[in-house]
Amino acid sequence: MVFQSSTYGKVLVLDGVIQLTERDECAYQEMITHLQLCSIPNPKKVLVIGGGDGGVLREVSRHSSVEKIDICEIDKMVVDVSKQFFPKVAVGFDDPRVTLHIGDGVAFLKAVPEGTYDAVIVDSSDPVGPAQELFEKPFFESIAKALRPGGVVCTQAESIWLHMHIIEDIVANCRQIFKGSVNYAWTTVPTYPSGIIGFMLCSTEGPPVDFKHPINPIDADDSHVKTKGPLKFYNSEIHSAAFCLPSFARKVIDAKAD
């Protein structure tokens, strides 16, 4: 469903759950992408699982070092609806580095040769129904395999206000599978449940990645601004701040992560 809201502009809804609005999509798309890509030097090959609206692609393509962007979206209608109603989001598909695969992300990842990607972004819906598998261990194992040593993954990871039990499980799973580092970050997205969304940021064994201190800033290089418009939300300060957790969440997550 797509509808026009009085405060948030056009809204995209899947299975009764708000996926994005014109007003606040910048927060989600910019943070899920740049928290990760600004933390490693020269990302070249990036895979997006889900993200059929194109917003994450728009953000990935701001990075001039990137040579290849694969996206695997299970639902072609999301792509079509986004192109029709959210052109400023779907603009991500215009980048010639993008290859769109329509299909199951789990199956796609299994077929990826070992060590292919520098970064994987999992832009999924909630862990009920079709996206359930994207929060489970075998899926994380496939991601770890698809990444180069010291490669990074960022997955949508729910709300610390509402889903601490789910987050606890995700963190524990990631801790077993990603031998580099395992971190939790969050940001404000007014139209998501409880007004925030979290991200798991992990790296595989290899060159160490310090997600909390970005080494590949995007703020300075503004060649991407001409085609995609300026960054609205992300900057290096809010990058580091996103890893600071309220005490109630820190207690649970620190017990499982590093």
Added chain:
Amino acid sequence: MVFQSSTYGKVLVLDGVIQLTERDECAYQEMITHLQLCSIPNPKKVLVIGGGDGGVLREVSRHSSVEKIDICEIDKMVVDVSKQFFPKVAVGFDDPRVTLHIGDGVAFLKAVPEGTYDAVIVDSSDPVGPAQELFEKPFFESIAKALRPGGVVCTQAESIWLHMHIIEDIVANCRQIFKGSVNYAWTTVPTYPSGIIGFMLCSTEGPPVDFKHPINPIDADDSHVKTKGPLKFYNSEIHSAAFCLPSFARKVIDAKAD
């Protein structure tokens, strides 16, 4: 109105607007209080305008240096309802250092001798109806007068997602009146409009106050935990992080603040 919600516990509503819920009140009360009191050495005299639910009092009284806490609340029913339905919030009134004044905060402040307080907290409702004056210049001038040199004020300051035009005005007013420093911070409160709330943090001319780097940490001293329970939300990391703004807000606020 008070009602029981399935996810957020008991909810307090004034004039149709949610004021607090049992689940997320910790974020608001702890941040509006400690962002300020942890930024100055040895706060002794504190004034709370509004805050009749008692939650801010609970947080102020965690600071052992504090000797006197005045509160001026316009609506006695808020106090009574909080004591009846929100005992863990109203516990703030039990502290012997607290003196409750029922009346108009604007008039109360005018009668305060110059330089009385180390800190003033304005825990108001939105700038429509009864709280309108609490966002205007004459009120800020009264606060500045009531504070000692290098004294601090923290006021509820709406949402960067929804109220940038109001925030712009508040920042411009504060910049004129508070000659120490003027800063904007924000935090997550799921049940407030857009899921966040902002705070103006200002100091008067005098010993400089660096709000972004707390020098009076409360994390370590835990004598207050016995009576008030542990801090759920606030810690020194999230204190500093609260001042990191999304780019769209930084652009507007930095133009007016420091």
